[in-house]
Amino acid sequence: MSLIDKLIQQVNDVDYKSAVIFELHFFKLAHLLQIGYQLSRMSSKGLLSDRSNW
16 A cells, blocks of 8 residues: 555656646746747837848
């Protein structure tokens, strides 16, 4: 019985870690999307130089 409990505990730990990692990646992705959105708004207002200059 204790062996099964240990296996269940390991699976729960893995699920928890992968959920935390997924959350971190999700927040990074959301942050990058927000930055991209702000940059596109700035460039549409003409605050950024034209892309042909890059």
